[in-house]
Amino acid sequence: MSLKLSLHTKPDVPLEADVICPDKLNGVNETAIAALTVFHGNDQTALGDFFTVKGQCDGEIQLEGDLANVKHLGSEMTIGKMIIEGDVGQHLGACMSGGEIVVEGNAHDWVAPEMTGGKITIKGNAGHLIGSAYRGSPIGMQGGEIIIHGDVKNETGNTMRGGLIAIGGNTGDFTGVNMLAGTIIVLGEMGIRNGASMKRGTIISMHHAPMIPTFSYVCTYNPTYLRMYLSYIRKLGMEVSDEQINGNYKRWIGDAIELNKGEILLYANE
Amino acid sequence: MSENIKIVKNATCTFCGCVCDDMELTVDLDEKRIIKAKNACVLGRAWFAEHTIGDWPVAMIDGKEVSKEEAIEETAQTLVKAKFPIIYGLSDTTCEAQRQAVAISDIIRGTIDTTTSVCHGPSGLAFQGVGESTMSLGEVKNRADLVIYWGGNPAASHPRHFTRYTVTPKGMFIPNGRKDRTVVLVDIRKTPSAPVADLFIQVKPGKDFEVLWALRALVKGKNIDPSIEEETGVSLATLEDLVDKMKNCRYGVLFFGMGLTMTRGRHFNSGAIMALTTDLNEFTHFVTKPVRGHGNVTGADNVLSWQTGYPFGVNFNRGYPRFNPGEFTTVDTLSRGDADAAMFIASDPASNFPKVAIEHMKKIPVISLDTKQTETSNLAHVAFATSTYGINTGGTVYRMDDVPITMRSAFDSPYPDDEEILTAIKKRVQELVWAKQGIKIAVGEARVA
Numbered sequence: 001m002s003l004k005l006s007l008h009t010k011p012d013v014p015l016e017a018d019v020i021c022p023d024k025l026n027g028v029n030e031t032a033i034a035a036l037t038v039f040h041g042n043d044q045t046a047l048g049d050f051f052t053v054k055g056q057c058d059g060e061i062q063l064e065g066d067l068a069n070v071k072h073l074g075s076e077m078t079i080g081k082m083i084i085e086g087d088v089g090q091h092l093g094a095c096m097s098g099g100e101i102v103v104e105g106n107a108h109d110w111v112a113p114e115m116t117g118g119k120i121t122i123k124g125n126a127g128h129l130i131g132s133a134y135r136g137s138p139i140g141m142q143g144g145e146i147i148i149h150g151d152v153k154n155e156t157g158n159t160m161r162g163g164l165i166a167i168g169g170n171t172g173d174f175t176g177v178n179m180l181a182g183t184i185i186v187l188g189e190m191g192i193r194n195g196a197s198m199k200r201g202t203i204i205s206m207h208h209a210p211m212i213p214t215f216s217y218v219c220t221y222n223p224t225y226l227r228m229y230l231s232y233i234r235k236l237g238m239e240v241s242d243e244q245i246n247g248n249y250k251r252w253i254g255d256a257i258e259l260n261k262g263e264i265l266l267y268a269n270e
Numbered sequence: 271m272s273e274n275i276k277i278v279k280n281a282t283c284t285f286c287g288c289v290c291d292d293m294e295l296t297v298d299l300d301e302k303r304i305i306k307a308k309n310a311c312v313l314g315r316a317w318f319a320e321h322t323i324g325d326w327p328v329a330m331i332d333g334k335e336v337s338k339e340e341a342i343e344e345t346a347q348t349l350v351k352a353k354f355p356i357i358y359g360l361s362d363t364t365c366e367a368q369r370q371a372v373a374i375s376d377i378i379r380g381t382i383d384t385t386t387s388v389c390h391g392p393s394g395l396a397f398q399g400v401g402e403s404t405m406s407l408g409e410v411k412n413r414a415d416l417v418i419y420w421g422g423n424p425a426a427s428h429p430r431h432f433t434r435y436t437v438t439p440k441g442m443f444i445p446n447g448r449k450d451r452t453v454v455l456v457d458i459r460k461t462p463s464a465p466v467a468d469l470f471i472q473v474k475p476g477k478d479f480e481v482l483w484a485l486r487a488l489v490k491g492k493n494i495d496p497s498i499e500e501e502t503g504v505s506l507a508t509l510e511d512l513v514d515k516m517k518n519c520r521y522g523v524l525f526f527g528m529g530l531t532m533t534r535g536r537h538f539n540s541g542a543i544m545a546l547t548t549d550l551n552e553f554t555h556f557v558t559k560p561v562r563g564h565g566n567v568t569g570a571d572n573v574l575s576w577q578t579g580y581p582f583g584v585n586f587n588r589g590y591p592r593f594n595p596g597e598f599t600t601v602d603t604l605s606r607g608d609a610d611a612a613m614f615i616a617s618d619p620a621s622n623f624p625k626v627a628i629e630h631m632k633k634i635p636v637i638s639l640d641t642k643q644t645e646t647s648n649l650a651h652v653a654f655a656t657s658t659y660g661i662n663t664g665g666t667v668y669r670m671d672d673v674p675i676t677m678r679s680a681f682d683s684p685y686p687d688d689e690e691i692l693t694a695i696k697k698r699v700q701e702l703v704w705a706k707q708g709i710k711i712a713v714g715e716a717r718v719a
Contacts, residue, residue: 013354014608016587041353041610042379042587069608090597109596128596135593136398174538193479196538213484213494213501256492257483257545 003033003057007065009050013041014089018072020047022080022099025057033057068108074101077118090127093120096144106150115163117144121236125150128172131165132158141165141182147236154191157184160201166233176203179262185229187238198255198262204229206244206267215254220268222248243269272300282677283310284362284565284660285317287670288428288435293318297681304661304680311429321661323683326643330653338654338686338694345613345652346698348635350706352611354587355380358600359617359639361567363688364665365674368566368573370692371615376578377699379586381609384570385617386582387599389528392537393560394571394581395595399537400544405523405557406671407434412441416519418454420543421478422527422561425463431561432466436525443520452515456481457529471512474503479535481509482542488513489549517553524558531560562670565660569668604630613637615688616656620645639688654691657683665689 003025016039019025025033034048047053059080067073068087077096087105093112100119109127112120113134126148132155133140140159151169161180170188179198190209204226227245234240249265281293295318296306307318329341336344349355357375360368361384375382386394396402410417417436424431432438440447455467458475473481481502484494488509499505516522524547530539543558550556562568571581578584580593583600596602600619603609604627611634620628621644631649638650647653657663662683666674704710 013610039587042355043353135395135595173534177538193535193538196479196483213480213498214487214492257486257490 002055002060002062004054004062004064005047005051006054007050007063007067007070008052010066011040011050011069013069015040015050015070016072017047017050017070018075018094020061020063020082021074021077022057022059022061022082023076023078025061026059026080027057029056030054068106071108074099077101087124093118096120107148109153111148112141112144112146114140114142115144115146116142119145120147122146122148122150125169126152128153128155129158130156130167131160131163132156133160133178139180147233147238149238151188156186157182160184164229166236166238168238176201176262176264179203183229185233187240195254195262195264197258199259200261202263202265204249204265209264209266211252211264212254214256215252215264216256218251218253220248220250222246223251223265226265272298274299275305276681278678278680281680282660282667282675283307283314283317284667284677285313286428286565287562287568288430289565289667289669289675290314290430290434291675291677295680299681302681302683313429318661321658323685324642324655326655328655328685330650332651338691341652341654342691342694342698345637345695346702348611348637348651349374349378349380349613349695350699350702352378352380352635354603354609355611355613356600356603356609357382357613357615358619359385359615360570360573361385361564362616362659363566363639364659364663364667364677365566365569365573366665367615367659367688367692368570369577370689370696371613372574372577374613374692374696374699375584376586376591377696377703379589381583381585381587381598381600381603382574382578383584383598383600383603384574384582385564385567386571387595388532388601388622389563389567390531390540390560391582391595391599392531393526393540395537396540396544397581400541401548402544403547403551403557404559404672406673407436407669408673409521409557410523411435411439411444413443413521414441414523415444415450416452416454416515416522418456418516418522418524419463419467419561420456420524420526421458421529421531421533421539422525423457423461423463424525424527424561425461425466427527427563428561436523437466452519454512454515469512469515471504471508474501476534477502478530478533479539479542482539482546484509485513485516486542486546486549489517489546489553516550516556519554519556522550522554522556524556525561526558527561528563559671566667568670568672569666569674572668572672572674601627604628609634611635611637613639614646614650615639615692616641616659618644618646620649639691641685655685656691657685657687659687663687663689 019036036047063084071089072091074093078098082101084103090108097117103122106124107126131141143163146165149168154172159178160182166185173191175194179201181200186205189207248268252264276297278295282291294308304318327335444450453467454469456471547558578591583595583598585598635651637652638647639654641658664678
């Protein structure tokens, strides 16, 4: 039987609930879970003040209610699964290294910053800085998968060094900025200044995108590995056509200021 | 003019980030105002001339006059009761007052942010990401033979910047002053600063990042496509000429303003100019500096950095400082509706914040400390009137190049200064927090440093 947490009182100010994570709740009984500490602004309070706790965690947690103001869910998660029925607040799955989070609604900024493994699926939209490094940190996401079906905002994959970010909708500016390695697939349109300062890594978009002056066009080709990636995200429910899987892509390389080993692939048969 | 005249030499003007400390003020002590400010620029003259002692009460609660003590008690109670209190402003007060504000936010586990977050906050982020090759303005005066202004209009915003530090003064290695310097201005339109420059480069609006990036590539010897002109409005030849100037100067300096930090790209624009500076140090000595606006906004950054480790947007909810612009910066905490109490010190967010943030301000208890009546003090639950720093209050301010300058009071004001009020609030909130936690203090009042 899985654990069900339903929000019965909406927090007035941001609620930091990093205890809600399968690692910390596995095998713990209802009373003990309700007594765990959460931060309601600066007030240390009990999880039971906001959530109705039902069942016991056997690796899976279900969350219900408007969690748009609940932050740090699934922080440092290593195992298990979390299913969030509605919207969710900032820092979802921060630094997670394993397990799976599914969000049926929208997510806020900082989805899975500095994640090293595991998988996050968001059915709606998300905010800024998906899979990024925290400010001042040299490395962002290093592994795992972030699948977002909707749109996202700026700085997706800032300083990422590994893993996969797939965006079904559009992205804002500076997608893949400072990227060290890894893959970002954008099925919609990207904003401006994508891949600025990138060293290595791949950014793929199905639409034309403006290029900064330090990227140069190399060729138009049909990369084999891309078929595998696109077929994989299609299996996950993203809208990828056969033409896109078999089509040609314009390859741009950059950033010339850095190693010039990053690539941006833009679908050529648009 | 009365007979009772006082001359204050070497006074400090705190209107802008230049913090000129060579003012000679003539004070009419009977009328309690400054009648002449020798050496001041047009902005400084207005700053001193318009300063008079008002007749509004020292403290008000919901628009009604109360005693200072009552207002301090109400403020402390409000702040301690709040779950997400925010403190904002601080750029037009002394470092001593700023210290007290940091202490209060630490005690109440609140969020502290300064006006940096709406001006050069992106530069603060870029310092962290890229690093800053820096200097003092004295070095610029004595050494700089290439001065570049990017996205700023100092002729209007910092009128003495040119004459005191960067363009006309003669220096140790710049014996002929203006003749020994090359001045470049980069902006999206011809501003009143343009006539000062030897070279004016006009960039299409919102294309600064692309131009900076192209310059970085050229400095590193990479090729840039001539189509850059179509995109940015600046020809490749102009860029190559500028790169040539930059590589061949002895001491170059890049000043940048809010034309970079508050346009699309923000911290990446600031980061690009800092990275360009770093690149140029392969060839010559090059430094960069944001041209800061408010008199002591640089001090606010310094005080917050030395006390919390971070320059702005610092949160103490969990008892230790956390830094996350976008999450803990004031426009965001107000616009999202996170804050449930706010204290604004020496700033007027109600007149310049986004509408949604101001709407939230009206819903929560606001405490305001200001030298005059403002939009913010009008909507405040508790409003303190305080004395003006640099005119009625002494203390320390930081010039835009992080040089601390001590100032003295020119004449006394009947109003208390920010530090006095904040120290009293700090003592009271500490007592209340200790009482809440069941900590008893042995004797006397709370012993707070």
